[in-house]
Amino acid sequence: MQRQQLSNRKKKNNKSNLLVHLNPKSIIQEQYHAMRANLQPKLNEKGIKTLVITSCEELEGKSTTAANLAIAFSEVGKKVLLIDADLREPTIHHSFMVSNNIGLSDILCERHSIKGSIQPSNVTNLDILTSGQVPSKPSELLGSQTMEEFIFKIREDYDLIIFDSPPTLTVADPIILANICDSVLLVVRSDANNSENVETTRDMLLNTKAYFHGAVLNGAFRNKRKKRRKV
Secondary structure (H helix, E strand, O other): OHHHHHHHHHHHHHHHOOHHHHOOOOHHHHHHHHHHHHHHHHHHHHOOOEEEEEEOOOOOOHHHHHHHHHHHHHOOOOOEEEEEOOOOOOOHHHHHOOOOOOOHHHHHOOOOOHHHHOEEOOOOOEEEEOOOOOOOOHHHHHOOHHHHHHHHHHHHHOOEEEEEOOOOOOOOHHHHHHOOOOEEEEEEEOOOOOHHHHHHHHHHHHOOOOEEEEEEEEOHHHHHHHHHHHO
């Protein structure tokens, strides 16, 4: 029950988490721009078009990072597709306030076409593919031949495709995605993980076929600011 309440609260809060777009003068916006600048050389050097974003566990900010990073790249003229590949607890449709009636799972189950499932966002150059109906076996769908064929078909239509995936220590989905995508990025919340969890997740991702970009530390600025207030 507690987990479900946290999940529901997270979905509601995501409506205000598009910081790059809704609050363009914020300090956090500059952090996403810096993240974009750090990632861009490797994307260019290695010809990377598909990026999986994951975390160690739940509620570490991976979906917020995926959404804001997608916006940050679209702002510099990149044609970006943001895909909600968290087929268990999807949130991207809440963040962008779009319908989730049709999405990735419907494409993989061959209920709808790719073109008819992708939605434009209210951000220039950014398209959205929501999760669609929650399937009974998410891992099997993500690891299917249909998924590989789907990625092959869409990669030529976009400069960058970002996948928001579930936490790595919770389910196998991120590892499956990392093995069929070009690269992976780990989001770590500064006050939510111990070093053992982070190291375990890092090792799991390093053992995939994807290029590992490293980790993004989330929440550090806020925690530092809170400490300052107590002094």
